Amino acid sequence: MEEIKSLQNNQATKVFDFMFQFEDKIYLGETNFYNSPGSKLNEVTKSYLFLNERLSKVPNLEFVWITDGGGWKATKNQIHEAYTKIPFLFNLHQLKNNSFKELLS
Numbered sequence: 001m002e003e004i005k006s007l008q009n010n011q012a013t014k015v016f017d018f019m020f021q022f023e024d025k026i027y028l029g030e031t032n033f034y035n036s037p038g039s040k041l042n043e044v045t046k047s048y049l050f051l052n053e054r055l056s057k058v059p060n061l062e063f064v065w066i067t068d069g070g071g072w073k074a075t076k077n078q079i080h081e082a083y084t085k086i087p088f089l090f091n092l093h094q095l096k097n098n099s100f101k102e103l104l105s
Helices: 039-055 070-085 092-097 100-104
Strands: 018-022 025-033 061-068 088-090
Touching: 025 039, 039 061, 039 070, 061 070, 061 092, 088 092, 088 100
Parallel strands: 025 061, 061 088
Antiparallel strands: 018 025
């Protein structure tokens, strides 16, 4: 897709952890797990919020972020902000108890 190529910058090419198509949309995703808190979680959140903002401008394309771990307990503000802005942000409990089809509907 030409729109996805235009999201690349001169510094690096983004490689996603997974991609799938469901109905008429393409989902590009990232997964991670954090055992401990730290500045990395803040930077990851900012990065994925920015990425979601850019991807949301491409028709029929969605960003999916799957994250979990005890590290988020100390950075609740960042993960709360992400939950309010990234429509497809899941934790392991949600994935265990629901199918992707249910979560994407």
